[in-house]
Amino acid sequence: MKPSxxxxxxxxxxxxxxxxxxxxxxxxxxxxxxxxxxxxxxxxYYLGSPITRFELxxxxxxxxxxxxxxxxxxxxxxxxxxxxxxxxxxxxxxxxSGAGEDQVLTFxxxxxxxxxxxxxxxxxxxxxxxxxxxxxxxxxxxxxEARIDRKSFYRLVDIATHHDGQFxxxxxxxxxxxxxxxxxxxx
Numbered sequence: 048m049k050p051s052x053x054x055x056x057x058x059x060x061x062x063x064x065x066x067x068x069x070x071x072x073x074x075x076x077x078x079x080x081x082x083x084x085x086x087x088x089x090x091x092y093y094l095g096s097p098i099t100r101f102e103l104x105x106x107x108x109x110x111x112x113x114x115x116x117x118x119x120x121x122x123x124x125x126x127x128x129x130x131x132x133x134x135x136x137x138x139x140x141x142x143x144s145g146a147g148e149d150q151v152l153t154f155x156x157x158x159x160x161x162x163x164x165x166x167x168x169x170x171x172x173x174x175x176x177x178x179x180x181x182x183x184x185x186x187x188x189x190x191x192e193a194r195i196d197r198k199s200f201y202r203l204v205d206i207a208t209h210h211d212g213q214f215x216x217x218x219x220x221x222x223x224x225x226x227x228x229x230x231x232x233x234x
Contacts, residue, residue, distance in 0.1 A: 050125045065189070068109055073120060073122065075124050075125050079128070081129055082094050083097070083127075083130070084130040085118075085129070088137065088227055089136065099120040108135065108158045112189070133182075134192040136192065137155050137194055137196055138154040139196050141154045141202070145170075149217075150217045152170075153218055162187050164185055164219055165219020168181060168185060169185070169187075170223040181226070183200045183203070214227070
């Protein structure tokens, strides 16, 4: 039987987990690929059409698992492959409390998850090889990241400081480099 989004949703609802399902503990057989894609902007597509029901996107995001470079939706009984163009989540905002080394940055994703940057949820910035622009990410859970959207990244740059030759931000007692100090000046 070919996997379907409806079947996956029904399987997850039947389990009725509290919080996020334990997808890292589920190792069902691979059932094939599903024509489902998460675009760079965080929009989920099925058969080329956007999935517009937020509740369904949130449900699917809760059963997302990454193995190597591949992404899957998993339930206790099935595992299907999907395509992710960049990162499966987009961090659309963040709250800031404290200052300096005591600063704490808590990000919110487009599916409503929150994550506080720190040792367990690092921020990383890579340079896009095609555009030569920075692409910032924060680890959300397991090995699933959220790309930090442009407006939030600009806000991070506004509050960034220099530390040990790097320009970046503090959160949760850890410093996260955005760029070398000599690349941005005032270092």
